[in-house]
Amino acid sequence: MATVTGYPGSFQKMDLEHKAIERIKMASDMSLHHYGLPLVCTYSGGKDSDVILELFKRSGVQFEVHNSHTTVDAPQTVYHIRKKFREIELCGTKAEIQMPTYKGVPCSMWTLIPQKGMPPSRLMRYCCVVLKETGCANRFIATGVRWDESNARAERGAYEVIGKTKADMITATDEIMLMNDNSIKRTMTENCMRKNKMVVNPIIDWRHRDIWDFIQSEHIDYNPLYDCGYKRVGCIGCPMAAKSRWKEFSDFPTYQRAYIRAFDKMLEGLKARWKDKPPKWKSGYDVFLWWMGDKNVEGQMDLFEDGFVSEN
Structure with a gap:
């Protein structure tokens, strides 16, 4: 392993990078073996x-890149994704932006809210x-899930199998069948994997500081919103963003108007139904x-408009 001089914590940085790349390589081998398709x-x-994308490039494995277009990302994020995907495709790697559908029909956040009849919330994250x-x-x-981001993610492992229910999930604390494992359960495990989505979280143990140290030291182009x-x-x-939503709607008022229009349509449906x-x-x-x-x-008084306080 090469040593980076003049960089604080360089050994730790190289160790994190090496471990993440090894996770990607192992997951790539498993993907090709169990699914017959690239990671x-x-x-x-x-x-x-x-x-994650930079680590994939350095790993040397065959891979594809996927983005789920949410319809509510900031313009800067959308442009950043498009820019990255153009660069990826020029290198010969498949990069797909998937548009959302609901019940087989193209949808967006603005059409989804009236259909669901309720605003999205922390408890109802439809x-x-x-x-x-x-x-x-x-x-x-592969995802960028990290323990450092939330207590809920602290339960996640480096490798997971995503099932329909929480009981179906397998984390790093459970046994995962590798290519060189010899077991009477091997065929059963492979069939199970093909029916589920498997996940590797290569940077699960990276801290917030590690992420930015890597971005800055390796001169990685990142989303300009972080500089705002x-x-x-x-x-x-x-809803998971809590109070920072007020800043988001201040910076992007068109999104606030779009939510309000969607809520208006939601109310029309609820009034007709109930x-x-x-x-x-x-x-x-x-x-x-x-x-x-x-x-x-409703009904709260305005001290100026109701004449209680003079503007002079």
Whole structure:
């Protein structure tokens, strides 16, 4: 292993890179053996995706790149993805941007909300299921999931099998059948794998600082939104983003208007469906304020407009 001089923590950086590449190589071998198809590098346009993509290039394995177009990514993210995919295709690697569908029909966040009859939330994340997680069925994929990002992800392993329920999932703490394993269960395992999506998380143990150290030291082109104060570059308005959503809608007001229009259409459907008990919301804007956790209530007085305080 080469030594990088003049770089703080260079040995640690090289160790993380080497371990991640070895995970990719092992997953590639498993993908080709069990599925007969190359490993897929999933790409969202964020910093972790850019690191994963660079590691794939350095691994020397055959791979494909896939992006699920959510319809609610910021323009900068969409342009960054397109730029990266053009570069990838020029190198002869397959790069696919998958447009979302729902019940066999093309959809977007704005058509999905009225059909579901409720806003997406932390507990009802139907948007992720439809817009992000339907791609690469029955394939072995690589993601940028990291323990450092959340407590929930701390339960994830370097290798996983994704089933229909949580009980069907296999993580790194369980036995995973490798190519050189000799077991009476081998054929059964291979058939099971072909019916599920397998996942490798090469940078699962990378910290936030490790990601940026790698990007800066290797001069990797990244999403320009990070230079605008963003710590995450996911879907605009994602309920998981908490208070940062206000900044997102301030920077991208067109998305706020699109959500409000979708909520208006949602209310029309609910009123037609529940004539005896219509929703309490009066407009899509009311839904938006509730969705954003606004504590203001209808009827609150304005100190200036109601004449309690003089503007002079």
